[in-house]
Amino acid sequence: MTTIKSEPQSVLILGAGSDIAFACAGLWAKEGKHILLAGRNTSELDRRAADLKVRYQASVSVHLFDARKFDSHETFYQSLPYRPDIVLCAFGYLGDQAKACHDFEEALNIMESNYTGAVSILNIVAADMIQRKSGGIIGISSVAGERGRMSNYHYGSAKAGFTAYLSGLRNRLAHEGLRVMTVKPGFVRTRMTEGLPLPAPLTATAEKAGKDIVQAWKKKKDVLYTLWMWKWVMWIIRNIPEFVFKKLKL
């Protein structure tokens, strides 16, 4: 780990093919931060890297990363050109709930892409940040993790795990003077939700979600709901008594 040289103001984006993450990348690139884009589909990331270079004259590099290939995570992190100041963990997979109920491979994909994969890489990142006493982590979880619902409880439970992990990590890193922020998007119009009928007043664009994330990080928030009203929507959903909740079709 000691061989990696440190540069100020760099951001590592895990799952950089995400529309929300790319919106964040644009805002950070505009501020002059170095951007490290990591994901599975590197040709897609090359396209986005080119865009950040042209628009913001930013320094950008692209790195192959698969959240489900746990064994590769250590080498992936070691071989980065510099140690990131901020790590945005954005990858996630909504999956097919109906399929996941009878096909464990699908269930596993959902769990690994939203939870265990994140634990694997963020453990490595956290250890490095603790050692160098600097750095911060942003994890994109979901409001779906706040209460299991019949329509997506595989995804929801994985995000619930991720939310709890981030909360614990925040607690631990706070003692080292380091920050962890949990992002809980409600509905966001992205590739993940393409074709789904989403209620307009509760749905953010990826640009709006990205702006919220970058601003909230600056304001040193611990937990961010985007759009903001999701905080209250979820408060209501959490407080519906179980004997009522279980009968609802949610």
Place this chain on the structure above:
Amino acid sequence: MIQKIGNWGNYPVMDCDVEEYSPSVIHSNVPQIPRGMGRSYGDASLGAKVVSMLRLNCMLDFNPETGVLWAESGVTLSEILEVFVPRGFFLPVTPGTRFVSLGGAVAADVHGKNHHKEGSFCDHVEYIDLQVEDGRILRCSRIENAEWFDLTRGGMGLTGIILRVALRLKKIETSWIKQINIKVRNFEELCSLFEAHQGSTYSVAWVDCLAKGKKAGRGIFMIGEHASLSEIRQEGITQPFTSLKKKGLSIPFFLPEIILNNFTIRVFNFLYYHKQLKRKRVFLTPYEPYFYPLDSIFHWNRVYGKRGFVQYQFVLPFEGGAEAMQDILETIARRGFASFLTVLKTFGPQEGLLAFPMEGYTLALDFPVSPELFPFLTELDQKVQQAGGRIYLAKDARMSPEVFASTYGEKLSTFQKILARLLPGKSFQSALSQRLQLIQS
């Protein structure tokens, strides 16, 4: 997903199956049409199956030496201004709104206030990547796949999907415009001003469409040049580049139809003409209000209400065009069809098969949709046809196939012949191409 959509005029509005672009959309068993920002006015980017190009929104390369930008077709002109004006580059040609996509600008081969001097948008396009019906991606320029290039510029999305565009931007010293406004009393005066100012980079005239008789054609003639550094310094301006305003007014919903009626349009036209007291005014202005006066009010098209509106833009050749234009202006005023904004300018020579511009005068009018409007526009069509002119497809929503065929003439037949040979599958069709019977069976 089936959606009810319309373009800028909100007429027509129809059910379209809208899909985001992905490389495999090309293998569709129903004809499709690419769509950018939906800033054409009528049915050019509507159809049974519509492919939205807005996800292709990356800028891929920029060469500051040559000024050539290589970008995906869903990038908007507004984004290009935002990125490149601060670096001293400007769009070589721009339509009256910056919210159009690169793909839409190529497909309609759009024109600006500098057509008489600097040509249309595609005159500044070096090459494009076009996905054709068999799935191949062709690099098309004046040299490579030249036939495809010629067909696609101004081809209204009927040749394939424009994926990427190499556009040569124009170098500027400042983003300010030196504007001169001259008040004119009638059409004759206006024509002589256009003639006298052929050398100006930008020229356009706002016309009071309600002025009758001797006053027909009165209005404000406006010319503009990019201001130099020394010119702005003389005026005490230190900042050469102004940035785009992101926020502005917005019309949040369709206004009741009563608001924009014949009377209010008349009042607006009257005030606009009399607002300028002096005959001539010279001043510096940021580029935004100069090129995009309406863009500061988002969704301004909603002032027309749900009924929607129609833009009627035609061009008449110089030869006999002035008389015909005067006749058309007088007819409109006499019959009491009020247009909110009436804009006149001149065109220079034009390349391309389906292109709209030709050397001559062009007039653009906005009319709210009403039952009396369509028969009246059919009458105007006859006048345009007789004068040897034609109507702009990017704005049209109602022309007949007969008027279209006779006014686009021989070049249209050539377009159709080549299209039939290159695209035997007829994979690209829009509501416009079907209405105008543009693609022959």
